[in-house]
Amino acid sequence: MSFDVETDEVEYEGSLVEVEDLEKYYYENDTLFDRVLGREPTAVRAVDGVSFEVQEGETLGLVGESGCGKSTTSETLLGLREATGGSVRFKGRDVFRMTGSERTEFRQDAQIVFQDPFSSLDPRMTVGEIVTEGLRIHGLAGGEERTERAKDLLERVGLSARHADRYPHEFSGGQRQRIGIARALALDPEFVVLDEPVSALDVSVQAQVLNLLEDLQEEFGLTYLFVAHDLSVVRHISDRVAVMYLGKVVETGPVDEIFENPQHPYTQALLDSVPRASVEEYGRRGGTLEGDVPSPRNPPPGCRFHTRCPHARDACTKELPPDYDTGERHEAACFRVDADHEYWESEPLPHASETGEGTSVGGGIADSSD
Amino acid sequence: MSHAGHRDDLLRVEDLTTRFYTEEGQVNAVESVSFDVRDNEILGIVGESGSGKSVTALSAIDLVDSPGKITGGEVWLRDAELAGEFRGDKPEAVDGDFVDLRQLPTGVRRALRGPKFSMIFQDPMSSFNPSLTVGEQIAEAVEVQRRASANPRSTRSRTQGYGLGKLLVDSVVPGRKYTSDESHERAIELLDQVGIPDPVERADEYPHQFSGGMLQRAMVAQALAGEPDVLFADEPTTALDVTIQAQILDLLRDIQQEQGMSVVLITHDLGVIARMCDRVGVMYAGEVVERGSLEAVFDDPTHPYTQGLLGSIPDVDDPAPRLEPIEGNVPNLLDSEMPDRCYFADRCPKAMEACLEHPEERAVEGDRRHTARCVLADDEYDPERALDESQFEGGDGE
Numbered sequence: 072m073s074f075d076v077e078t079d080e081v082e083y084e085g086s087l088v089e090v091e092d093l094e095k096y097y098y099e100n101d102t103l104f105d106r107v108l109g110r111e112p113t114a115v116r117a118v119d120g121v122s123f124e125v126q127e128g129e130t131l132g133l134v135g136e137s138g139c140g141k142s143t144t145s146e147t148l149l150g151l152r153e154a155t156g157g158s159v160r161f162k163g164r165d166v167f168r169m170t171g172s173e174r175t176e177f178r179q180d181a182q183i184v185f186q187d188p189f190s191s192l193d194p195r196m197t198v199g200e201i202v203t204e205g206l207r208i209h210g211l212a213g214g215e216e217r218t219e220r221a222k223d224l225l226e227r228v229g230l231s232a233r234h235a236d237r238y239p240h241e242f243s244g245g246q247r248q249r250i251g252i253a254r255a256l257a258l259d260p261e262f263v264v265l266d267e268p269v270s271a272l273d274v275s276v277q278a279q280v281l282n283l284l285e286d287l288q289e290e291f292g293l294t295y296l297f298v299a300h301d302l303s304v305v306r307h308i309s310d311r312v313a314v315m316y317l318g319k320v321v322e323t324g325p326v327d328e329i330f331e332n333p334q335h336p337y338t339q340a341l342l343d344s345v346p347r348a349s350v351e352e353y354g355r356r357g358g359t360l361e362g363d364v365p366s367p368r369n370p371p372p373g374c375r376f377h378t379r380c381p382h383a384r385d386a387c388t389k390e391l392p393p394d395y396d397t398g399e400r401h402e403a404a405c406f407r408v409d410a411d412h413e414y415w416e417s418e419p420l421p422h423a424s425e426t427g428e429g430t431s432v433g434g435g436i437a438d439s440s441d
Numbered sequence: 442m443s444h445a446g447h448r449d450d451l452l453r454v455e456d457l458t459t460r461f462y463t464e465e466g467q468v469n470a471v472e473s474v475s476f477d478v479r480d481n482e483i484l485g486i487v488g489e490s491g492s493g494k495s496v497t498a499l500s501a502i503d504l505v506d507s508p509g510k511i512t513g514g515e516v517w518l519r520d521a522e523l524a525g526e527f528r529g530d531k532p533e534a535v536d537g538d539f540v541d542l543r544q545l546p547t548g549v550r551r552a553l554r555g556p557k558f559s560m561i562f563q564d565p566m567s568s569f570n571p572s573l574t575v576g577e578q579i580a581e582a583v584e585v586q587r588r589a590s591a592n593p594r595s596t597r598s599r600t601q602g603y604g605l606g607k608l609l610v611d612s613v614v615p616g617r618k619y620t621s622d623e624s625h626e627r628a629i630e631l632l633d634q635v636g637i638p639d640p641v642e643r644a645d646e647y648p649h650q651f652s653g654g655m656l657q658r659a660m661v662a663q664a665l666a667g668e669p670d671v672l673f674a675d676e677p678t679t680a681l682d683v684t685i686q687a688q689i690l691d692l693l694r695d696i697q698q699e700q701g702m703s704v705v706l707i708t709h710d711l712g713v714i715a716r717m718c719d720r721v722g723v724m725y726a727g728e729v730v731e732r733g734s735l736e737a738v739f740d741d742p743t744h745p746y747t748q749g750l751l752g753s754i755p756d757v758d759d760p761a762p763r764l765e766p767i768e769g770n771v772p773n774l775l776d777s778e779m780p781d782r783c784y785f786a787d788r789c790p791k792a793m794e795a796c797l798e799h800p801e802e803r804a805v806e807g808d809r810r811h812t813a814r815c816v817l818a819d820d821e822y823d824p825e826r827a828l829d830e831s832q833f834e835g836g837d838g839e
Contacts, residue, residue: 136682136683136684137682243770243771245770246770273489273490273709273771274489274709274711274750274753274754275489275749275750275753275766275767275771276766276770276771277753277766278752278753278754278755278764278765278766278767279766279768281755281764282763282764282766285763300682300683302683302757303754303755303756303757303760304755306755306756306757306760307755307760307761307764330757330758340684341683341684342757343687344683344684344686344687345683345712345757346686346687346690346710346712346713346715346716347712347715347716347756347757347758348711348712348714348715348739348751348754348756349715349739350715350735350736350739350740352712352715352716353715353716353717353718353735354694354716355716356687356691356694357686357687357690357691357716358684358687358688358690358691358692359684359687360684360687360688361688363652363654363655363685364682
């Protein structure tokens with residue numbers, strides 16, 4: 072099934088998507104009333120200077136815990152939310168400055184699949200209408216052609232053509248997510264943001280959807296930005312990974328590098344926390360990080376992670392670590408990467424362990440009593 | 442009823458069956474489920490959503506509400522004192538040191554919640570009352586237990602609610618506080634025990650001032666108020682981030698070991714099971730389809746559903762190029778749509794003709810500590826006898 076949306080192929084240099092210093096702040100106490108009372112607006116720094124790129128044909132996994140800004144990043148870079156600062160370039164063109172036909176074209180080329188398959192489909196539209204709504208809005212196909220296209224799309228994502236006249240409530244979570252994927256594919260996009268596409272699904276269904284996403288990527292030459300909190304899913308599907316913490320990217324690199332040779336203490340702690348589904352996991356303690364993520368209303372100075380980091384020293388509270396190169400396309404924002412940094416001379420913070428050596432990933436087996 | 446169980450058994454659940462009578466029809470949420478909980482162990486119950494694992498726990502401690510009803514089965518608890526008390530009146534409900542809770546009067550069963558059983562839930566944010574301080578809510582749990590131990594057969598929790606009437610009465614008759622100062626102090630001790638920093642100050646805060654992880658700790662503290670023998674933990678870390686999940690799992694293990702209690706851990710996450718549990722039961726469509734030690738179930742799974750579940754999860758250390766999902770969807774549990782055959786047969790890659798008959802729980806290769814509700818427990822898969830699609834009547838896989 073091919074359906075060509077006419078696009079002018081443009082030459083561009085660099086990556087398909089380039090995000091630079093992207094910022095998205097939400098303001099509280101910012102109404103007219105607050106101003107009359109002379110209150111200062113407070114910024115919630117959901118995304119605070121994020122940079123990464125996504126190359127054509129690859130899957131970039133964007134991983135982090137809830138509230139780290141990963142979903143806001145993905146929605147802002149598509150222009151679904153207005154950015155506070157920074158830029159996003161798609162095929163070399165600035166997304167935030169696009170106008171007219173350029174913008175229309177971008178909206179065909181870049182699509183999104185949302186996390187919750189229950190709230191992201193209009194309950195009053197048939198599945199066929201949902202899937203081809205983009206075609207209707209962009210005026211690309213009408214009548215018979217659109218119906219045919221809906222059927223093609225549904226079959227491609229593993230549903231059947233006769234589902235086109237049904238309503239979303241008749242489908243299970245996994246099937247609804249397939250509908251969401253069909254909708255994203257309707258306009259023959261090049262770039263698809265997958266915002267936690269499998270986290271609402273049961274594991275057996277999750278595996279089906281992951282396999283489908285991989286097949287579609289190969290078939291249509293798609294580029295994915297895969298946003299998720301589940302590290303095993305990210306490892307499975309990604310070519311490269313960016314790890315976010317409190318509005319910042321702390322580490323980026325090829326997937327095997329990130330998982331086998333993590334440089335940032337946060338990445339190490341995340342990997343250490345994940346429970347493995349094997350017998351060796353029994354009795355392993357995973358709680359290497361203490362405390363909670365601080366509020367993005369008032370992020371800690373210096374390195375955002377120093378309040379929980381087991382290796383934090385005085386230097387970490389003073390200055391924000393830059394992205395250090397630690398290998399082939401592998402960057403980590405941590406002073407520990409730089410052997411000459413004054414970090415090594417400064418005092419450890421009270422909560423941090425003195426040993427300062429990397430936490431081990433993998434299982435120590437505790438007492439297995441009979 | 443013979444009990445050839447393990448000598449450390451604390452709780453034996455046998456053929457427990459729970460139905461929900463809904464507008465759409467009868468839902469067979471729990472279907473003849475058996476398991477046992479031993480002293481000092483963590484038993485895991487794993488399954489996907491809708492497999493009946495939560496209702497199983499609720500049924501075991503008699504917390505099923507209308508339209509649900511426990512329609513059959515036995516729940517044997519080891520309690521020499523209770524057994525002595527009922528030996529004369531209800532000999533059929535007593536077997537050695539064990540009593541069948543299902544045959545005891547409601548009041549007695551109710552009194553067991555707290556000192557014998559306790560439960561923590563998935564979503565701490567909706568499990569606490571937002572209009573009371575965390576300390577007050579834990580103190581209340583302590584107070585209920587104190588009053589109960591002073592007068593064992595009258596465990597009215599509160600004599601009045603929190604509504605307008607209470608407000609009016611309180612303003613007319615001041616000082617009618619339900620919780621005593623001792624209970625409040627004990628609540629602070631409990632908060633300290635579950636690792637909440639500054640427990641004295643935090644006790645006076647409201648649930649919305651707590652983070653998800655802290656509130657889950659508070660719920661553990663509340664569950665510990667009655668010093669239970671068995672703690673049911675229903676998806677205790679599902680709503681939490683992975684680093685916080687690790688903290689709560691560590692806490693649960695520490696508490697379990699300190700208190701010498703048993704924990705029934707219900708989760709959909711096989712990794713959590715592997716880290717925490719000594720023995721495991723796997724649930725599918727309301728049934729326990731396989732149970733055994735962690736090693737038996739994870740390293741030598743017999744039921745194709747268990748195998749499929751283990752094959753569906755991506756491995757964080759060693760990613761397979763391709764996942765092997767279980768085809769199809771989880772069935773809904775409406776009685777009218779439940780076939781007589783094995784419930785998994787239509788998704789099963791190894792379905793055989795014998796699967797058209799509903800399988801009993803069988804010992805795997807003669808090992809009674811490892812059982813599966815599957816013909817493959819004592820039979821080899823034989824492609825000659827494979828079941829083909831046409832043999833499923835009326836199932837269109839939707």
